[in-house]
Every structure is written in structure tokens, then in C-alpha cells.
Amino acid sequence: MEDKELVENILSGNFSLYKEIMKRYWGMVFANLYRYVRREDAAEEFTQQAFIRAYARLDTWQGATLGSWITSIAINLAVNEMNKERRQKTQPIESIPIADKNDYSEEREQLLQAVEARIEELPPGDKTIIKLHYYEGRKAEEIARQLGMTTGNVLVRLHRIREKIKKGIENETTER
Numbered sequence: 001m002e003d004k005e006l007v008e009n010i011l012s013g014n015f016s017l018y019k020e021i022m023k024r025y026w027g028m029v030f031a032n033l034y035r036y037v038r039r040e041d042a043a044e045e046f047t048q049q050a051f052i053r054a055y056a057r058l059d060t061w062q063g064a065t066l067g068s069w070i071t072s073i074a075i076n077l078a079v080n081e082m083n084k085e086r087r088q089k090t091q092p093i094e095s096i097p098i099a100d101k102n103d104y105s106e107e108r109e110q111l112l113q114a115v116e117a118r119i120e121e122l123p124p125g126d127k128t129i130i131k132l133h134y135y136e137g138r139k140a141e142e143i144a145r146q147l148g149m150t151t152g153n154v155l156v157r158l159h160r161i162r163e164k165i166k167k168g169i170e171n172e173t174t175e176r
Helices: 003-011 015-037 040-056 066-089 106-121 124-135 140-147 151-175
Strands: none
Touching: 003 015, 003 066, 015 040, 015 066, 040 066, 106 124, 106 151, 124 140, 124 151, 140 151
């Protein structure tokens, strides 16, 4: 039975035929996902989720190769999950708690001085972006308009600058 005929029968109420789709494409979807995530357990999980989602959205299938369609669902699930994990692992500077005035310490003062020193060592463009964002409290959109950049570019540069500052401080701390 062709994919189109299978899908039509499933949508007409013969739900048990979905097993045939799974038999046909499980290996292909799993193999493509495994190449992408490089972990068998994750590839297995995303493959299962993709077949569940494909089943729920079978009425939206537009006749493309069914295996490729399910694979694209699986890869999108994996990409979204990996991006979510990446966002949870990184901690933006804004989320670092600011010390209370009564909670002052020499160590914090040294850290502040180290951050300021790293900022002063930045190239002029990076220094401008950091100062506009953190000292003047401007949002990425405003900075982008002012500097003639895209918002995405500003956000990427902010991230890279923060990483550069962090690595510089870590290297300085390791050298002591």
C-alpha cells in the first residue's frame, strides 16, 4: 500500500494501519536523528515523540515523502529540546543577584574591578554595546537601531562579549 493510501485509510478510521507507517519509517527516522543527536536514548525518545506528533497531525500531511515528513518533525523536536537545554544552562548577567549594600566584601570588589578592567580592554564596538546595554540600560532593539545592526546581531555580540569577559576573569583567577 502506498503512503497516500495508508494515510487516507488511517484518516478514514482504520487507525491500526499506523503501525505499518511505523514499521516502514522507524529505522529511517531513528538513523537520521541518531546522526543528529549522537545519543541512542535521545534518538529513541525523539523518534517516539515524532511518531506520536505525526499521528496527531496526519491530516496536515501534504503528500511529501512520509518518511521525510516524520524525520523533519523529529529533528525539529530535537532542535527545540536542545535549544531549551542550552538556554537553561547559560545564566545571563541580568540574573546574577546584585549584592546588598550591607553584604559588601573585598572579593566582590575585586570581581567588579576585574569585570571593569575586561570591559576597558574590549574593542571599541564591543565596549559601546556593553556600555549601552548595562550602563545605560538600553534594550537590544534600541542598540540595534542606534548602531545600524540587527537585534539578533546585538544579542549574539552581547553573548560573545559576556563569554569573553567571563573567560578573561577565569584566566586571571587561575593565574593567581
